[in-house]
Every structure is written in C-alpha cells, then in structure tokens.
Amino acid sequence: MYKITFSVITLTLLGSLQSVSAFDLGSAMNAVSGSSEKQADSSLLSMLTSQLGITSSQAAGGTAALMNKAKSSMKAKEYKQVTDASPGLKGGSDNAAMGTLSKMAAPSVAEAFKALGMESSMVDQFTPIILDYAEKEGGPAIMNLLKTAF
Template sequence: MKSNYFLSCCLSVVLCILIYTPSYCSAETSELIGLLTSQLGVTEKQAEGGAGSLFKIAKNSLSGENFSKVAESVPGMDLLLKAAPELPKVKGMGNIASSLGGGSGGGLDMAGLPAMFGKLGMDSGMIVKFIPTILSFVQSKGGDSVMNMLKGVWQK
C-alpha cells in the first residue's frame, strides 16, 4: 500500500515537471524565442522549429566558416537546428537528390520552407514574418556582416 502511494506521488511530481517545464530549447534560446513568440504570436514550438528551419537552410547554404559566425551569434543554435522539422522524403528521389548536391543537407533550400513551416502548423506567410525578426536579432548580436550573410541566403 505504501509503495503504491509513493509511486503515485513520484508520478505526480514527474507529470508536474513535464507540464510546467518549457520546451527543451528555452534555456539557451529564450531571448530569440521570446522575441518570435511575442512579436509574431506563435507558440514556443513554432518559434523554435521555424527559426531552426531557417538556420538549417543557412547552414546548408553557407560555408562552414561563415555558418560558425552565425552560430556564435545565436545561443543554442544546435538546439534550434534539432527543433526544425524534417522535409518529407520523396519516394525514389533519395539517390537523385543526394547526387544533385545533397550532402548532409540533402539539397535543402528556401523551396522546402513552406513544407517545414506547414509541419509546425504555420502557413507560408509566416516565413516572411520570421525572416526580418531573426535578421534584426542576429544583427544585434553578431553585427551587420553576420546579418548580411543570412540575408543573402534568405532573401534571394
């Protein structure tokens, strides 16, 4: 009887922790995520995934050295990249896509963003709202040169 009570108490504590703990990205990325949620009215999960999607495209498009400069300006970049949804795989296209320039990024570019945002419950119109907000944040943290690298990728 005592063990059942103890088990119930432990489960209740774990449940409370899970319910009231912000998503896994929050600790390191709270400033950017807070900016996106407050200015754009999106959830934390949407902010993390949307920003992560844009940064994933930047990582695929920029040189390793340049993306490192971007990553230094955005705390928790690894967590944001992990929060980005994967693009749906097209049957029979895996080998073709990888041979056409798809390294680990798989040929990921701006054309894939609507699908990624869609997986997060946002329409493609949100992309144009995310970009200036993130660019402004990156400019404040990393300066004009880092912001312009991202602008070159996202606003072609």
C-alpha cells in the first residue's frame, strides 16, 4: 500500500513539474511588453481624443498616417530609435483604420485624414501633440528626429 501511495504521489508531482516547465518566461515578458505598448499607445490616443474632440479611431488613424509619413522620410535606424523610445507611436500602423487606408494607393497624410472623416487642417493640430508625446517619452533628440520627418 505504501509503495502504491508513494508512486501515485511521485507521478502527480512529475505531472505538476511538467506543467510548470511549460511556463515560458519569454512569453511572459512579451505579454508585459505588449501591455506597456498598449498603455503608451492608449495614453497618446487619450491625449489626442481629449484635446481634439475626435474618436479613438480617428486618433489612431491620424497618428498612423503621420508615422507612415515619418517612416518614409527617415532612415530605418532613425525610425527605430523613435519607435523604441516612444512605444505609443509604434502601434499606429497596426490599427484597423490604417488597414482601410492602406488599401488606398499610398495616400498623402491629408487624404488619409479626409478618409478618416477629418479635415486636412487637423494635421497641424495632431503634429504638436505627437511631438510633445515623443519628447516626453524619448527626450528632445527623439522629438527633433520626428519633427524633421514631419
């Protein structure tokens, strides 16, 4: 009886260890990293929606349009510096609004804003908010890289 109980306990412990080893620290770090990016992205979107009176889709799409313009104007290394330092700027091209816009043939920022239901003059209102966000997140050097690209 003792041997059977010992065997059952041993097998149970081995099964538990197997499920513990299934835990992947890398996956956990990616999940935490992704959530901090979403928080940063959410912070920027909140600033834009509250200051400009626009929807979150318009904020995300407008940011993505400006960041796509910046990306095409910058060296890859510079763009990576900006998005690494200001994670909220990285997620812009992932959103649904930009998915729709990307089907258009390389829209200008003004065309993208119009497609999102905003006047092209809103670009001038987005820019300082995004630059302020970039400076707070990454410092003056990051803000200047982005300012040059806009």
